[in-house]
Amino acid sequence: MPEAFAVVNCSQLVSLAGAHRPRIGGELRNLAVVEDGAILVRGDRIEAAGRRRDLEQLITDDFEVIDAGKRVVMPGFVDAHTHPVFAGIRANEFEQRASGATYREIAARGGGIRSTVRATRNASLKDLVKAGKRYAEWFLRNGTTTIEAKSGYGLTIEDELKILRAIKQLNEATPLNYVATFLGAHDIPSEYKTRRQTYVNLIINEMLPRVAEERLAEYCDAFCEEDVFTTDETWQILSAARCHGLGLRIHADQLSLSGGARLAAELNAATADHLEHTDMAGIVALKGASVQPVLLPGSVYALGSKQYPAVREMIDAGLAVVIATDFNPGSSPTPSMPMVLSVACTQMKMTPAEAITAATINAAYSLGRGDEIGSLEKGKRADFVIHDCEDYRELAYFFGIEHASHVFVAGKLAFSQVISEARP
Numbered sequence: 100m101p102e103a104f105a106v107v108n109c110s111q112l113v114s115l116a117g118a119h120r121p122r123i124g125g126e127l128r129n130l131a132v133v134e135d136g137a138i139l140v141r142g143d144r145i146e147a148a149g150r151r152r153d154l155e156q157l158i159t160d161d162f163e164v165i166d167a168g169k170r171v172v173m174p175g176f177v178d179a180h181t182h183p184v185f186a187g188i189r190a191n192e193f194e195q196r197a198s199g200a201t202y203r204e205i206a207a208r209g210g211g212i213r214s215t216v217r218a219t220r221n222a223s224l225k226d227l228v229k230a231g232k233r234y235a236e237w238f239l240r241n242g243t244t245t246i247e248a249k250s251g252y253g254l255t256i257e258d259e260l261k262i263l264r265a266i267k268q269l270n271e272a273t274p275l276n277y278v279a280t281f282l283g284a285h286d287i288p289s290e291y292k293t294r295r296q297t298y299v300n301l302i303i304n305e306m307l308p309r310v311a312e313e314r315l316a317e318y319c320d321a322f323c324e325e326d327v328f329t330t331d332e333t334w335q336i337l338s339a340a341r342c343h344g345l346g347l348r349i350h351a352d353q354l355s356l357s358g359g360a361r362l363a364a365e366l367n368a369a370t371a372d373h374l375e376h377t378d379m380a381g382i383v384a385l386k387g388a389s390v391q392p393v394l395l396p397g398s399v400y401a402l403g404s405k406q407y408p409a410v411r412e413m414i415d416a417g418l419a420v421v422i423a424t425d426f427n428p429g430s431s432p433t434p435s436m437p438m439v440l441s442v443a444c445t446q447m448k449m450t451p452a453e454a455i456t457a458a459t460i461n462a463a464y465s466l467g468r469g470d471e472i473g474s475l476e477k478g479k480r481a482d483f484v485i486h487d488c489e490d491y492r493e494l495a496y497f498f499g500i501e502h503a504s505h506v507f508v509a510g511k512l513a514f515s516q517v518i519s520e521a522r523p
């Protein structure tokens with residue numbers, strides 16, 4: 100790409116310009132859409148975004164002009180909850196679940212997360228990076244330009260470090276941007292089942308200091324659930340993580356009302372994720388501590404459950420809702436944010452605009468990057484997508500297809516696909 104270029108003839112420039120903070124309540128419905136919009140890029144930055152007729156005089160001879168062909172242009176999706184580094188897949192368990200087995204039954208047979216942990220421990224760093232590159236391409240072709248990426252399938256010091264190093268290499272080797280989260284507290288590994296506190300101590304005394312020292316993660320997460328990490332164990336781990344300067348995220352109230360949301364509030368975590376079973380008291384607590392909920396409807400869908408989180412209550416309570424894919428080989432094997440938009444609208448009854456806000460600017464704020472990405476505004480990094488549709492609502496309406504035709508990261512073309520000229 101040249102140093103400067105302009106994308107013109109955008110049917111809708113979905114800018115999400117607005118207050119410099121996460122969006123709440125009715126603000127989630129305001130995408131700041133500009134009809135017949137244009138965006139000007141110089142180097143890796145957005146130089147201007149707005150109405151074409153207002154920007155035309157700025158498009159000087161040094162700009163290359165790209166015609167968007169009356170298509171939607173919007174920020175790249177920010178996927179704030181993924182598990183993208185693992186070995187092996189679990190299509191066999193998917194078949195077992197389709198035949199009636201439950202997630203818990205499969206786990207009791209040694210399947211579930213433990214089978215991914217075994218495969219990931221056996222994989223080399225090179226193997227993990229190779230698999231991770233394939234998934235990075237999947238994210239990009241679905242219009243995602245930044246992901247939060249968790250470790251958590253190693254559960255030993257060396258294997259957790261190996262996964263975090265793979266995330267670092269993927270961030271350098273692919274156009275996709277990664278924000279690393281240490282999730283050594285994803286599960287109690289089988290060799291510690293009868294010595295839980297020993298494993299908690301291993302995370303606190305040995306894993307966290309190494310992760311912090313090597314600057315391999317910005318956030319620390321823990322799976323808070325009665326039969327995984329109790330609220331007390333989660334508190335110990337996340338308090339230690341905060342002392343190392345890491346931001347906090349929590350897998351909370353996914354399988355039961357275990358107190359994870361209230362703990363997230365108590366710890367002033369950046370996010371509380373999942374929240375399928377969170378009650379009104381938990382929602383009020385999250386609001387009081389400005390914790391952002393990260394909802395993962397793709398995992399509810401893929402597990403065949405009906406227990407979606409209470410998003411309407413959360414929006415009404417003033418929470419800055421985020422939605423994400425939860426991409427992982429067990430409960431949510433999708434990297435597709437458009438698919439998550441579809442499920443959010445059809446199953447949780449979010450409006451398309453609310454879902455898009457939750458998948459872009461609010462997600463960016465949940466990762467501490469609200470000033471850098473998530474909207475199309477002067478000075479932000481030029482991470483944006485041309486989608487092959489005329490109206491942004493089509494992204495959630497037509498489901499199961501890849502809408503993105505051109506994906507730009509930091510002003511560079513990171514993915515493109517040939518699109519049909521035949522459109523009504």
Ligand SMILES: [Zn+2]
Binds near residue numbers: 350
């Ligand atoms: Zn997760």
